[in-house]
Amino acid sequence: MTPDDDAALARFRALLQIPTVSHTDEDLIEWRHFDDFLAEVVRLYPRLHDTLDREVIDGHALLYRWPGSAPAAESDPLVLMAHLDVVPVVEEEWAHPPFAAEIIGEGEDAELHARGAIDDKGSLVAILEAVEQLVASGFTPARDVYLSFGHNEETAGGGARAIVDVLRGRGIRLALVIDEGGAVVDGVVPGVSVPTAMVGVAERGVMTVLLTARENGGHASTPPAMPATVRLARAIDRLHRHPFPTRIAPPVRALFATIAPHTPQPLRWVFQNLAVTGPLLAKVFPHLGPEMNALVRTTAVATELSGAPGENVLATTARASINIRLLTGDTVESAAARVRRVVGDPQIEVEVRHGSDPSPVSPWRGEPWQRIATAVRDALGDEIVTTPYIQLGASDSRWFTAISENVYRFTPFHLTRAERDALHSHNERIRVGVWLRGIGFYRALVAAS
Structure with missing residues (x-):
């Protein structure tokens, strides 16, 4: 130096x-x-x-x-x-x-x-x-x-x-x-x-959705058949088991077209013919790690959980924050509608706390x-x-x-x-x-x- x-x-x-x-x-x-x-x-x-x-x-x-x-x-x-x-x-x-x-x-x-x-x-x-x-x-x-x-x-x-x-x-x-x-x-x-210089030409949107389950509460020694915490956990599990669909957005297509000359066959052919291979690639990429998964779908994950104020108290309110990152082409409105549909429980309140669409x-x-x-x-x-x-x-x-x-x-x-x-x-x-x-x-x- x-x-x-x-x-x-x-x-x-x-x-x-x-x-x-x-x-x-x-x-x-x-x-x-x-x-x-x-x-x-x-x-x-x-x-x-x-x-x-x-x-x-x-x-x-x-x-x-x-x-x-x-x-x-x-x-x-x-x-x-x-x-x-x-x-x-x-x-x-x-x-x-x-x-x-x-x-x-x-x-x-x-x-x-x-x-x-x-x-x-x-x-x-x-x-x-x-x-x-x-x-x-x-x-x-x-x-x-x-x-x-x-x-x-x-x-x-x-x-x-x-x-x-x-x-x-x-x-x-x-x-x-x-x-x-x-x-x-x-x-x-x-x-x-x-080596590739990854230049973002767009960024995903970001939103937070609050899932809330409510009940009358009481002593934990006599729980109801469906406590608020269980109802909330079921909603989170449904979101996890039914992720947003995969697809290849235009900037990702451009990524593959740019790197295709620097890949061996037959992968080069795959990247150069996304009109044919794109749907299959979109399904494979989520299995190649978190970054590749995030390139081809909107992601949603529970990040904050709250329940009862004490270990022997039934929660009157159980709440989860869901952090959602929107792929180009999705919107806050469309993502919120999908969350409600996947949760599928009218007793779970779904509230968009804040959000911005993809750039x-x-x-x-x-x-x-x-x-x-x-x-x-x-x-x-x-x-x-x-x-x-x-x-x-x-x-x-x-x-x-x-x-x-x-x-x-x-x-x-x-x-x-x-x-x-x-x-x-x-x-x-x-x-x-x-x-x-x-x-x-x-x-x-x-x-x-």
Whole structure:
């Protein structure tokens, strides 16, 4: 590593050590850490702050504007997105303290362990580093460049939504938006012989459905024939045994068409002839792991359960939260109707607590897409194939579809399966060399603006 790499890594560690943990109940948030984070960003990146315009929106979200030099520079701007909040931790589950940002190992094996190392301070700090480097070199973009950093992506996403409201109020339309999303991966699709940069051209919708069963209650020593808890458990079991049907949505078809030349026969033929093979593939993929299952169907899973207040008390109300992620083509309305139909019990209340439909699909052809693919090739490697796919989780980018037709989701890090599995779990980490190369992706993308 060079001295510049060492300095970049030190700045990354400093920001990872600030525990900007978000909670759905905002009364639990320690906002002083968010204040510290914003102040530290100003201190660590002086050239950026001397050059870009900075606004704090909705309390702690950050919006930067780097004015372009060309005539009509305000047209066709680029937006680089990330978020500064992280999910909570259970410290005793971690092999290394989650906010110590310790480096474990040496050379190419060196890993930086911290909550937020990938999700999503990895991207946020890589963007800051890229812009700081370009400013220091004397570069000025031809077109405006915006940096949008939400502060509550992991919960409500209100920061990013407020930023969109500000930009829309100023009449700004965006040529290209890129947020966190798919990474550079190996072996996600069976038979693919090259690393793939998975760029989300759409993301699944998200909704929460509450299932509620009620009864009169009483002492647990004299239970009725069908207690509320049993009725609720039966409804959950029905949803589990009757999942949403499988199908191959257009972005997934594009994924297979892109990777087909890099697969051996007969798999290549299978991927190139989805009009014939698609229905069979859609049935096979759920058996190849959770990620492949989520590519071809709307998913639903019970995540929160509540019942009686005591172990010897019958529950007067038993409730389950069902988290549903909507595949492109499904809607909140159609999914809610299917849940009611599958549960099939008029004594189970089905309430949509909140929900948003899948995002519009951005094109995987044209100049904005090509800019991303070129930056991948130039910064991350000629051997990497850039391919569209459906983002499996929700991100702040969903709000930006209101002011741009070209919204993409890509995290420019080459991640192993174990590293991806640690997101929102314990032992989140990123290899130091992988993170440093990711800076180059953002630098290349801005340089082309």
